[in-house]
Amino acid sequence: MADTIAWDWQTGEKSIPVGNSNSRFEWVEEPYVSYDGERVASIVNIAEGEFTVCVNGQTWENPFEKIWHLRFTADDRLTALVSDAGEWTLAVDGVSWENRFGYVWNPLFSQDGRSIAVSFQQDRQYGMALNDVPWEETYGNLTDPVLSPDGNHTAASVQVIPTGEVEIRKFQQGTISAAKDGVVWDRPFVNVWRKAMNLNGDLAAEVRLTLYDYTIAVNGSPWEKTFGGVWEPIFHPISGAVIAPVRVKGKWYLAEEGRLLWSTPFDQLWHPVVSPDGKCIVAIVATGFGKWTVAVDGRAWRHVFSDFVTDMTFSSDSRKIAVIVKDKERWSIAVQGTAWNNTFDMIWKPVFSPDGAHVAAKVERGGKYTMALDDRLWRQDCEAAWDPLFSPDGTRLLVKTIEDGTYFRRVIPVGEFG
Amino acid sequence: MNEPVKKVAEIIPDEGIDAGLARLTEDRIENTILRVLNGETGARLKVYVETCIHCGLCSEGCHYYLSYDKDPRYSPAGKVKQTLWEMIRKKGRVDKAFMRQAVVIAATQCNMCKRCAMYCPFGIDVAYLMSVVRRITHLLGLTPQYIQATAHSHSVNMNQMWIKEDEWPDTLQWQEDEARSEIPHLRIPLEKEGADIMYSVIGPEPKFQAQLIYQAAVIMNVAGVNWTMPATPGWDNSDMAMFTGDNELMGRIKRVHFETAGRLKVKKIVMGECGHAFRSVYDMGNRWLGWKMPPIPVFHAIEFYYDMIREGRIRIAQKYAEPVTFHDPCNVVRGRGLHEKARYVVNAMCDTLIEMHPNREHNYCCCAGGGVINCGPPYKMVRIDGNRIKAEQLFAVKARGARTLIAPCHNCHSGLEDINHYYGLEMNIKFIGDILYQVMKKP
């Protein structure tokens, strides 16, 4: 996330009309808003087969034949996948990358927003391109791409041995590997799935050695022990150890370097996260059939939720966890194991204030959007809204909404939430 | 219609089964059977095995039995007798020849349609017992080649048809372009976070039947719903791993599907006209992962069309004139009870619905489902001969005037096409969406 100190935290309200752009264009697609709230953008159609992007009322200089996947990076550059003359590439603030491809998709952004990676296909060969630099080696197929959190490396599962669709024996001998920055591991696996990378550029991935034996491979070497299942690995930011959920005799455990780290069996266990200070590990778990919650160092919260638990977030001081919960078909937020009283038709990822004292989220009820802060609702119902963001001192909330065809950027004191 | 039943060759060569058998030892067979019986099955299996009184009432429930001249080997209890009971009785000590027969029975002579369970006085679910056999044969590496290859596709690409990651959004954009010549501002909104609906389909749609995506896009646009499709894996709701017994892979596929919907912050998933995919997201895959119900509610296309027509969001311009009959797919009728909603939709779209008999939850299976058609060309005649009863049922309804056969399920469609062709029925087989697209009011 970009440094928010330099943002305008003084002006209470700014607005940009967006409704009137409908008359200027054939059609206007859904709007996207910059993290700092200063820009609102949409893909617009200007004529048959001619698209551009309209940002705060101004269009990009050059139109394209097709545009999709409009997104702001964390440092608020506006990106989209664009095509001209049958070739595809990524454009940043209207300027295309130099490299063009048969197709590009799935743009990935580093946490600071400075690095952008895409998957590409060129002449039926597949690779990734990082900041306009394509891999030198390409492959017959590519799946599960990742960009390292620092934005320095890309990796994906790739097909290294061409196989016919019904050649099952050949497939089971291993035809898939992982490539980091285009360079493939020195052995294939039956499957290679979700991956993690650390700051040294080490790559860990879920692998299947046979149809039945699952484990984690780090830089191409599988753990000695295999399991009945594994989920996504993570690197411990302090110790460097690789941690992943593993399945043993039908139950899930958290393992580190192939050994069980948590002795508690769970019916499900995924999305492990290490706290920012590195002192505790949490994961989303099911303690029984239809009993979902969060486990902290192997101990589940007392409250369980029937439907879904997702989008877990730590406060930056590592002392609190907030998570989206869905219980009996209603969405809410749970902080430290206690759910809000308010429930919603939908809720977005919770956001902590820098000191961890407050939690805010975008919420939806009856087709209207608003903000919730510590289980209290903002007064305004809106046609559209974006995730809220706290000021560096935690006293104000940046709220970005659309009401009656006008985009509003508001800075609201936290106290306004009653 | 008295065509004699063609006897299927006793041993059909299959690379998956034969190569698998060559690697096996009787010890491994025994250990694997015991591991599944003792470690993976519970009270349900025990109750079924202990309760069955071998009365044979279930036999009349099975289309294979009826089509194969009441040969007891094709009766539900007969299939259990030739597979699971013997494994239990011999405490897993069965030989390779037995296992070969067991996999052929479980994988290609049972559609897991659960019709027989309605005929059993104790409600014994033979489909479940066959799924236990498939689990054992999966762990032994005996799964038939074609369906195993499909499971491999799922494992690599998270879809059924080896569709690569770029081919999916590219196909949607191509369909969007095509549809714009009919509805100029039509969109297939990709990756639209916060839409109300994520629309998901099965692999064959982008691969072979892209017009179905076109039609769905027109229906969504005319109905004015706020919808999206993911541009990443997770778009395919199908799941052949569910039918090979590779539960771990089934769970992985379903996790990607539901987490994709969760990432897009949609309130519901609407899926195309597929039955087995519905079973995988509504019953099997979600539950294997620990979700009692789908974490994001799932609506089969029948329910979606029903809601759109009832709410007046889709209006009919001119009803479909040719008399139709309706085939109730097992997974959404016995599995979900959508038969009356389906009839509401069909009656809204069509002038004349002529019921086939039996119908609703008593309808005969298409004989393609349960992964049987996915076992590929070697077994094609097993299922076509094994569903002569379906042909008879359809000839009867055709004699009463039905010309179009509506089947809101991909497997049913393919299976019924084979029956249509082989038995010379000459009916027009359609999805609900085909007709709805044709008869609805468009701008």
Ligand code: SF4
């Ligand atoms: S095909 Fe259907 S009726 Fe026949 S045994 Fe299997 S589940 Fe029962």
Ligand code: SF4
């Ligand atoms: S009807 Fe039920 S009890 Fe009778 S043989 Fe069939 S499964 Fe067994």
